[in-house]
Amino acid sequence: MKKTLRFKIVDVLLIIMMILPLLAGIALRVMTKPAEEGITITGAMVFKSIPAPLQPLLISEANVNSWLVMLTITALVFYMTHGIRAGVKCRRTLAAEWIVEKTDGLIAQNMGPFFREFSPFIAAILGLSAFSSLSSLVGLFPPTSDFSTIFGWGLLVFGLITYYKLKGGAWNYVKGYFEPIPFFAPLNVIGEIAMPVSMSFRHYGNILSGSVISALVASALGGLSRSVFGSLAETFPVLQVGIPAVLSVYFDVFSGCLQAFIFSMLTMLNISGGFPEELYLKRQEKKLARRAKRAGGEENKAKTAA
Amino acid sequence: MELAIGIILGCCALGAGIAMIAGFGPGIGEGQAAAKACEAVGRQPEAKSDVTSTLILGCALAETTGIYALVIAILLIFVAPNIFITALKNGLH
Numbered sequence: 001m002k003k004t005l006r007f008k009i010v011d012v013l014l015i016i017m018m019i020l021p022l023l024a025g026i027a028l029r030v031m032t033k034p035a036e037e038g039i040t041i042t043g044a045m046v047f048k049s050i051p052a053p054l055q056p057l058l059i060s061e062a063n064v065n066s067w068l069v070m071l072t073i074t075a076l077v078f079y080m081t082h083g084i085r086a087g088v089k090c091r092r093t094l095a096a097e098w099i100v101e102k103t104d105g106l107i108a109q110n111m112g113p114f115f116r117e118f119s120p121f122i123a124a125i126l127g128l129s130a131f132s133s134l135s136s137l138v139g140l141f142p143p144t145s146d147f148s149t150i151f152g153w154g155l156l157v158f159g160l161i162t163y164y165k166l167k168g169g170a171w172n173y174v175k176g177y178f179e180p181i182p183f184f185a186p187l188n189v190i191g192e193i194a195m196p197v198s199m200s201f202r203h204y205g206n207i208l209s210g211s212v213i214s215a216l217v218a219s220a221l222g223g224l225s226r227s228v229f230g231s232l233a234e235t236f237p238v239l240q241v242g243i244p245a246v247l248s249v250y251f252d253v254f255s256g257c258l259q260a261f262i263f264s265m266l267t268m269l270n271i272s273g274g275f276p277e278e279l280y281l282k283r284q285e286k287k288l289a290r291r292a293k294r295a296g297g298e299e300n301k302a303k304t305a306a
Numbered sequence: 307m308e309l310a311i312g313i314i315l316g317c318c319a320l321g322a323g324i325a326m327i328a329g330f331g332p333g334i335g336e337g338q339a340a341a342k343a344c345e346a347v348g349r350q351p352e353a354k355s356d357v358t359s360t361l362i363l364g365c366a367l368a369e370t371t372g373i374y375a376l377v378i379a380i381l382l383i384f385v386a387p388n389i390f391i392t393a394l395k396n397g398l399h
Binding site for chain 1: 362363366367369370373374376377380
């Protein structure tokens with residue numbers, strides 16, 4: 001396949017769309033962040049607060065950055081599938097195929113055939129989480145080190161789990177709380193509530209601890225180089241070059257990807273674990289039987305009327 | 307006033323330190339998991355990749371309580387003093 005000029009122009013536009021949100025995020029941070037001396041560990045900056053009945057809605061750096069990351073991922077996906085067609089193998093098609101195959105394999109391995117349609121959702125959560133954590137590599141505030149972002153994901157997953165639990169019937173869902181003995185009901189309710197909290201705390205704590213430790217090490221190295229090299233350190237940061245990058249490989253890259261994987265893994269396991277498949281199949285059978293009976297009854301009526 | 311603020315800061319720091327005692331549990335647990343994984347790899351070297359991925363997932367799960375303690379400690383150091391001090395000032399005036 002020969003690339004036409006139009007194809008190339010669209011390609012370049014998509015690449016620009018991929019990079020532009022990140023640049024915009026960096027520009028926003030540089031413009032709004034006040035200059036600081038020494039060590040500061042703050043949460044996300046609040047850009048705008050909209051009055052709302054319960055408490056003011058805050059548009060913070062984490063929100064804006066997660067939207068920027070979403071834009072980047074969207075552009076990346078469009079770039080990978082641009083000009084895709086059957087039988088033509090090029091590098092980006094192969095990469096896209098690899099991603100789809102891997103997520104499908106994960107779903108098949110962990111959730112079973114009933115949840116085959118879940119792979120776009122899992123891939124979206126995995127990609128969003130990984131890219132959000134990795135956005136700290138270009139100097140952005142990672143949206144995953146703000147608790148509200150991750151708690152939102154946790155609530156979403158909790159809603160999905162409850163939805164699939166309810167597929168076995170509302171009575172069974174309620175009965176599940178009184179097992180093994182009714183005495184355990186409060187404990188079961190607490191366990192249910194603790195699930196989204198623990199999932200989001202795990203992700204948030206790992207990313208946050210990475211950024212806190214990185215900030216501490218960077219400031220400690222700054223103090224060390226000032227005391228060892230004296231006036232040289234005022235003009236050139238001797239020890240801060242390179243050493244924090246080694247830590248960043250672990251705390252940003254490894255930990256971010258690992259937590260993204262674990263979050264999606266737990267999502268898969270919880271959804272498929274809470275879903276009562278046998279009960280659901282039984283209910284479906286009953287429903288079908290009832291429908292067939294009703295249809296049959298109507299047919300009989302029609303026959304007698306005739 | 308200064309005494310009260312000093313007590314708040316000191317107690318927050320102490321609380322953060324005490325919270326991190328929870329680091330014992332995950333450390334011991336993850337050590338056990340790693341030891342068992344080593345044994346498993348020694349017994350079945352061909353299953354190494356499976357064992358490794360299961361180990362990483364299990365370690366991340368076992369870490370949960372440690373992460374809770376860490377979050378509490380970070381909140382106590384960076385967030386709680388401001389809240390307490392503003393509450394104290396509001397209460398005095």
